Amino acid sequence: MSDQPTYYVTTPIYYVNDAPHIGHAYTTLACDVLARFKRLDGYDVRFLTGTDEHGQKVEKSAQAAGMDPQAFTDKVSQNFRDLADFMNFSHDDFIRTTEDRHVKACQAVWKKLEEAGDIYLDNYGGWYAVRDEAFYGEDELTKTRDGKRIAPSGAEVEWVEEPSYFFKLSAWGDKLLAHYEKNPDFILPDSRRNEVMSFVKGGLNDLSISRTTFNWGVKVPGDDAHIMYVWLDALTNYITAVGYPDTDSDLYKKYWPADLHMVGKDILRFHTVYWPAFLMAAGIEPPKRVFAHGWWTNEGQKISKSLGNVIDPVDLANKYGLDQVRYFLLREVPFGNDGDFSHQAMVNRMNGELANDFGNLAQRVLSMIAKNCNGQVPTPGDLSDDDKALLDAAGGLLSDVRGHMDRQAFHTALEAIWTVIRAANGYVDRQAPWKLRKEDPARMETVLYVLAEAIRHLAILCQPVMPETMSKMLDQLGVGEDARGFESLGEAGALTPGADLPKPEGVFPRFVEEETGA
Numbered sequence: 001m002s003d004q005p006t007y008y009v010t011t012p013i014y015y016v017n018d019a020p021h022i023g024h025a026y027t028t029l030a031c032d033v034l035a036r037f038k039r040l041d042g043y044d045v046r047f048l049t050g051t052d053e054h055g056q057k058v059e060k061s062a063q064a065a066g067m068d069p070q071a072f073t074d075k076v077s078q079n080f081r082d083l084a085d086f087m088n089f090s091h092d093d094f095i096r097t098t099e100d101r102h103v104k105a106c107q108a109v110w111k112k113l114e115e116a117g118d119i120y121l122d123n124y125g126g127w128y129a130v131r132d133e134a135f136y137g138e139d140e141l142t143k144t145r146d147g148k149r150i151a152p153s154g155a156e157v158e159w160v161e162e163p164s165y166f167f168k169l170s171a172w173g174d175k176l177l178a179h180y181e182k183n184p185d186f187i188l189p190d191s192r193r194n195e196v197m198s199f200v201k202g203g204l205n206d207l208s209i210s211r212t213t214f215n216w217g218v219k220v221p222g223d224d225a226h227i228m229y230v231w232l233d234a235l236t237n238y239i240t241a242v243g244y245p246d247t248d249s250d251l252y253k254k255y256w257p258a259d260l261h262m263v264g265k266d267i268l269r270f271h272t273v274y275w276p277a278f279l280m281a282a283g284i285e286p287p288k289r290v291f292a293h294g295w296w297t298n299e300g301q302k303i304s305k306s307l308g309n310v311i312d313p314v315d316l317a318n319k320y321g322l323d324q325v326r327y328f329l330l331r332e333v334p335f336g337n338d339g340d341f342s343h344q345a346m347v348n349r350m351n352g353e354l355a356n357d358f359g360n361l362a363q364r365v366l367s368m369i370a371k372n373c374n375g376q377v378p379t380p381g382d383l384s385d386d387d388k389a390l391l392d393a394a395g396g397l398l399s400d401v402r403g404h405m406d407r408q409a410f411h412t413a414l415e416a417i418w419t420v421i422r423a424a425n426g427y428v429d430r431q432a433p434w435k436l437r438k439e440d441p442a443r444m445e446t447v448l449y450v451l452a453e454a455i456r457h458l459a460i461l462c463q464p465v466m467p468e469t470m471s472k473m474l475d476q477l478g479v480g481e482d483a484r485g486f487e488s489l490g491e492a493g494a495l496t497p498g499a500d501l502p503k504p505e506g507v508f509p510r511f512v513e514e515e516t517g518a
């Protein structure tokens, strides 16, 4: 095998009960940006997304749509693929839990757990929330005035009583705690890590891992009356996709354990308690990290179908531009915190940071080059301290940004880039190349060259977040497709003085409110 470093990043697999919305797009966007970043940084990347198609919730949605569950999941799963294409996501694989490869992997995991003595047959009597596909203890529930019981997530629970296989989760508490202690970055952000640790310290109950009252799921090997609990089935997707149970396969050897499972805060417990316990019990190494991000609200309100305020990412991108939306979602909130979507906040960032700060910088510089340098990359002379300071700031960005990205801190990565964008704008104002045109044309060329070089750095580093727009900007700088990886950042002479440049065109339009006439 080559010694190229690898990076395996996964999204949760999405329930096919519903149309994709901003929450789904957000989780996958974060992974897409990491995948693109790592590819540009020289890694061999595997980026997985897909759909979660079994269980009661999906079966009920199929029934409500009057469709056979397989036909229903085929249809809804396609909507998620379409969204991924529309959002320009660069996943390498799209997994569906109804695929044969996955059924095979689930059954193999089950057998491993059984062989390890971690499964026993009993009866389950307790509360279940179909919306969360989760079991809850009586002490976790609250009662509404009309006597309904509600889980902490807000989902209504129902009483379930049926024969069930159990996983001996209670035996794994200490091993899980030892794992968290030994791997302080296993759960990020830290607040989530603390939350999980206190949950585990509180003691774990054995977990019901099979159902008998419906049959839309993977059959338990050797006992057809049972189907596997949908979360055991769903979590297994992360190893199915790298070839499990064929642990000798190239994919598996290369990419497992995964570097990162990206999840929303609502599904943290499944990924940081159940999943590593299943894996350890099956003799499989746990993933290296689980990062839980926050939730979006819409203009201050919880997003819900009943409130009718669900945000469709396609509408957003059609209104503001896809890369503008990608930028906004990752810049607006410290990644990990909850965030609020508002039209005003979107327009402020789009007009302020994209159109004014970055767009004007590129447009000013490229049009001065077009007009005053014959449309060719300018030729630099000796560099002043001011020139060197800007080039150093641009040159130092990669290691800074890399550090932020390695902790999934997209907002601080972008902030660091924008510090240099602002510095470049300050430099333009100070150096006033438009004045130098007559006074000192050679110096003007140096200044414009320094700026072009700074913009090259900025555009290369912004590619993961805004791939389409940055590709246009790099075209206008005459940077070839093969010179856009991070290794080319440090190459002196990446811009060839005298090379012809295409006609510059603005890449960041301003959002102009339409006159309503009101």
Ligand code: MSP
Binding pocket: 011, 012, 013, 014, 015, 022, 023, 024, 026, 027, 052, 234, 235, 236, 237, 262, 263, 264, 265, 266, 267, 294, 295, 296, 297, 303
């Ligand atoms: N099927 C499970 C995951 C199984 S992974 C082995 C599931 N699916 S989901 O479709 O309900 O949600 C997927 C992701 O969307 C979660 O990470 C969730 O946090 C995210 N979001 C759903 N609504 C959201 C917001 N309003 N804001 C941000 N993300 C949210 O859970």
